[in-house]
Amino acid sequence: MKRTLSVLILALCIFLTSCKAEEEKTSLSFYAMDTIMSIDTYGENSESASLAKERVLSLEKLFSVTDENSELFALNESGSEELGKETLELIKYALDMSEKTDGALDPTIYPVLREWGFTVGEYKIPDSETLSALLKNVGTDKVHINENSVSLDSGVMLDLGAVAKGYASEECYKILKENNLSSALINLGGNIRLLGSRPDGNPWRIGVADPLSPSDNLGILSVTDCAVVTSGNYQRYFEENGKTYGHIIDPKTGFPADNDLLSVTVISDSGTLCDALSTALFVMGSEKAEQFWRDNKNFEAVFVLKDNTVHVTEEIYGSFSLENKDFELKIIQ
């Protein structure tokens, strides 16, 4: 009897603790970097979410390709600029990841992207002469860095859209951690950065969208203190003559990446790495991307393929539950 009573009291305490934690959730939503963002914090120190938001807005002012006052805009306009440390570091990071991914990620893709209309949403299919002329200006060897000044060969322009949100999510994470928060969910337009576990001590449950029906979850990842970033051409696209054209461009062809993949989700302890890799692996296609994982192993991944299979890397396999039974799960080793 005594034992039953203490079990009941313990259960009640756990229940009350989790209710208390749920009550203390503060959600801050805002629009930045062309997408909806939210920061969920738990506990007393919710004003640190505002600091994180301010940080994202200040980064947007540096990295935006469309804001005439941004550092990146100035560089693209003049072709040569002295840059602040942060913009310089992110450019260097993107160039380095371009080399590591054999050009699948390439920040110099911007003139091509712009021609497709993805930057401003005025979509069109470029003609082949225009595309091949623009592709001549794509390549990281056309970017020159000397201390803090960057110069671009004629016709070359940079876009940090594939890495900026991931970098910003990592910055938010740092701010919340420095402010002694132990539990938070940062969602910068699908770039998720998790601080700690849920307030009740359980892992976060992060949905991996079904690319064919993005409001539904294809599966759930149960994870703690990591970044989770998904890329796919279902996220931003336009349709013409019954064909869809997505926003992730294969720098080798100048056309939207079109291979056996529907989406790539990358999980690691760096939001910046996850963001860079999810875009790059999406361009590579499953075979090359899975080999990239085998060669590097500094991240985990969930690949959703057009043949209705979901390929999940070994380490994360146990944390992924498939919700959509039309798909078949496979382990990558």
Ligand code: AMP
């Ligand atoms: P993400 O949503 O992180 O996968 O990044 C996609 C965004 O990165 C696009 O909207 C473009 O701004 C840019 N982008 C598209 N293709 C590439 C590419 N191959 N390399 C670098 N950036 C790209």
Ligand code: MG
């Ligand atoms: Mg990315």
